[in-house]
Amino acid sequence: MPLYGTALLAGCHLTGILLGELLGRALGVQANVGGVGIAMLLLIAVRFHGHKHGWLQVKSEEGVNYWAALYIPVVIAMAMQQNVVKALSGGPMVLLTAIATVTACAGCVSFINRREVMAADEAPKN
Amino acid sequence: MNTLLQKLAVDNGLILSFAIVGLVVFCSGFLSRKLTFGRVQGSAIAILIGLTLAYVGGRMTGGSKGLADLTFFSGLALMGGNMLRDFAIVATAFEVQPTEAKRAGWIGAIALLIGTFLPFIIGVSIAYAFGYRDAISLTTIGAGTVTYIVGPVTGAAIGASSEVITLSIAVGVFKAILVMVTTPMLAKFMRLKTPRSAMVFGGLAGTVSGVSAGLAATDRSLVPYGALVATFHTGLGCLLAPSLLYFIVRALV
Incomplete structure (x- = not known):
């Protein structure tokens, strides 16, 4: 039943968020530390376990895959409610800071990822 | 008639959002194929349209939540809010190797x-x-x-x-x-x-x-x-x- 998959997803989601909150408290931070990331790791582990022991059925997986497929529509809805007016009206300092940061980070990403290709070429193929 | 539509939109906010986003995605796919011959991804265009609509919404209401500040589109706040966004992100972990x-x-x-x-x-x-x-x-x-x-x-x-x-x-x-x-x-x-x-x-x-x-x-x-x-x-x-x-x-x- 697809609902089992969705319920499993919800369980991982809530557990992850809870652990993230607890981690935040333990570190003395007023924020959730990686709750969503922890939930993702949990779901990966659950799926691995389910496949290995054969209790995860294809029908149940549909209940997760549907939500994964809704990801892009949800992100578009998210874009529709960004505070674009404020972001654009922040004055030159805001614009300059954001542009400089994105440029620098893109450069960094490019630098690190270009090294991956080189490393892959040098490594023996298996 | 106007109040009837308004009531319908508010009572079915999330459902209306699915329809609106679906329409935007459909139009973006069309624009992507016809205008850019698939060079610009449909979802990239959809996000740009979304941000433009957010700007328009923000200008109209003076609020902080873009299009979702208009009563008619308030359901977007739920669909694009942190809860469903994070839920959908976690779901994508199913595809991780x-x-x-x-x-x-x-x-x-x-x-x-x-x-x-x-x-x-x-x-x-x-x-x-x-x-x-x-x-x-x-x-x-x-x-x-x-x-x-x-x-x-x-x-x-x-x-x-x-x-x-x-x-x-x-x-x-x-x-x-x-x-x-x-x-x-x-x-x-x-x-x-x-x-x-x-x-x-x-x-x-x-x-x-x-x-x-x-x-x-x-x-x-x-x-x-x-x-x-x-x-x-x-x-x-x-x-x-x-x-x-x-x-x-x-x-x-």
Whole structure:
């Protein structure tokens, strides 16, 4: 039943968020530390376990895959409610800071990822 | 008639949002094929349309939630809110190959650290150039450059003025929007192709919203890898900015 998959997803989601909150408290931070990331790791582990022991059925997986497929529509809805007016009206300092940061980070990403290709070429193929 | 439609829209907010977003996605797919011959991804166009509508909504209402501030479209706040966004992000983890994620885990963590320090340093430097001299304001603006949540959390923790906190949110929001829009254009330059490269990107670009939308508009299959790392960004920033980074700035000025 697809609902089992969705319920499993919800369980991982809530557990992850809870652990993230607890981690935040333990570190003395007023924020959730990686709750969503922890939930993702949990779901990966659950799926691995389910496949290995054969209790995860294809029908149940549909209940997760549907939500994964809704990801892009949800992100578009998210874009529709960004505070674009404020972001654009922040004055030159805001614009300059954001542009400089994105440029620098893109450069960094490019630098690190270009090294991956080189490393892959040098490594023996298996 | 108008009140009837209004009532229908408010009572069925989430359902209406599905229909609206579906329409936007359909139009974007059409534009992508006919106008750009598939060179610009449909979802990239959809996100641009979304941001434009958010601008229009913000201008019309003077509110902070874009199109969702119009009563008629208030359901968008639920569909695009943090709850469903995070739920959908977690669901994408189902597509992750554990071996790929494990292999790139360490480089993702390094990218995460650079992605916290680098924006902070740039934010503090530019704020300094614009005349800010006190450690509290400098740290808050630098923190806002990491993500728009780190800014106000840090500002509140170290006692920044509300004007500076607002500024730090503006920097973070603009950065997130910039990442959404520019990622598909810069994808080739950043070599965004493999799961590993997406994890590096997720760590460095920060902001879950920016990364999730940017990757969605570039290559849907890379989304879970980038998001996996990016979701630690705000937590790490909230951990480092009001403590270590603040002490460093205070020692320097």
